[in-house]
Amino acid sequence: MPEGEVLVHMCSRAEWAAAERDGVRVPDGFAADGFVHLSTPWQVHLPANRLYSGRRDLVLLHLDPALLEAEVRWEPGVPSDPESMKFPHLYGPIPAAAVVTVAGYLPGADGMFAPLA
Known part of the structure; x- marks a missing residue:
């Protein structure tokens, strides 16, 4: 993962x-x-649409990986995700101090979430 x-x-x-x-x-x-399930900004829409389609009470916690206190492993998601895609999994809780930004994450009019870009 690129620094920063x-x-x-x-x-x-x-x-x-x-x-x-x-x-x-x-x-x-x-x-x-x-x-703990994590994502990158460009893949977060996949689990959002699978698990939370239409929900309007979600936030995204933007985490500084350097402030996480447990190991992050990049592992496959579910079979419907692109075959080569791996998601970050945190093998411990998320310290609140690792959260650098909290942003609302709203679906579009169709109830579907978009990637963050």
């Missing part, structure tokens, strides 16, 4: 408020998966 590039994590505004309060974000599926 951010990773993103998608969650609801309420989940981010809880993470700010607690100082850490531990998603509900963390115990089962063993990692």
Whole structure:
């Protein structure tokens, strides 16, 4: 990953408020998966459309990889993703201090999310 590039994590505004309060974000599926799902800005629309189509309460947490306290592994997504595409998975919780920007992530009129570019 190029130096200075951010990773993103998608969650609801309420989940981010809880993470700010607690100082850490531990998603509900963390115990089962063993990692936190992350994306790059140009691939975040794929899981957004698969999991959250039409939702209007989402935010993207832009993360500084240098501030993450656990290992990030680049691993395949789901079978419907492009075959060569790998997603970043964080093998630990997200420290709130690693979040450099929080931005709303709204779908288009058709309920679908677009890549960030």
